[in-house]
Amino acid sequence: MIELDKADLAILSMLQENCRTPLDLIADQVRVSVITVQRRIKRLRDRGVILRDVSILEPKQLGWKMTFLVLVELEKERTDMLDRFQKRLINDPQVQQCYYITGEADFAVICLAKDMEDFELLTHRLFFDDPNVRRFRTNVVMRRSKVGMGVMIDEEMNIS
Structure with a gap:
């Protein structure tokens, strides 16, 4: 397992909601530099935490x-x-x-x-x-009430 801190979890939460969120907006929300966000996202992809970036179609x-x-x-x-x-x-x-x-x-x-x-x-x-x-x-299926692959992110969770 990869060790994740609060900044990683915040980045994952934002990307999971909208993977096209601009890096500068993420950096501002997480209170880190754009370069730091880029490095963290690359690490999360390389380690298999982020599997894919997709568009959800109707x-x-x-x-x-x-x-x-x-x-x-x-x-x-x-x-x-x-x-x-x-x-x-x-x-x-x-x-x-x-x-x-x-x-x-x-x-x-x-x-x-x-x-x-x-x-x-x-x-x-x-x-x-x-x-x-x-x-x-x-x-x-009569009606699609909820569709998604989101994973609950709890910033208080113990990740190691």
Whole structure:
């Protein structure tokens, strides 16, 4: 783990809210120089604390009208089979998130589709055509109430 101080946490908090926040504004808020902010951001990226800088898009504006939460059970959980299945999900552009989980299902998958016909094609490609998929259960998302990948930052947390 990387050691983070209050300035690092403040920088992360601001970037997480808007990764396009100007460096001089961050420096002013954190009370350090712009060069210090640049160095810290580079260190946070190099150490894997900051994984990516992204724009959050509205799927409906791009024709992706439906969101699904799919719970997938596999027949066998051999490492090679898990890796192969997970890689297929990761490489599919309609899969937004993929979690290997405990409980009744092995994977929870969040995916997009233009309509039900498009989703049916997706289910064949990812689930029906895979002999290691025992079953999958689909939940249709009625409304996206909260979407994000933000991580709670508590400046009082003990980080080392």
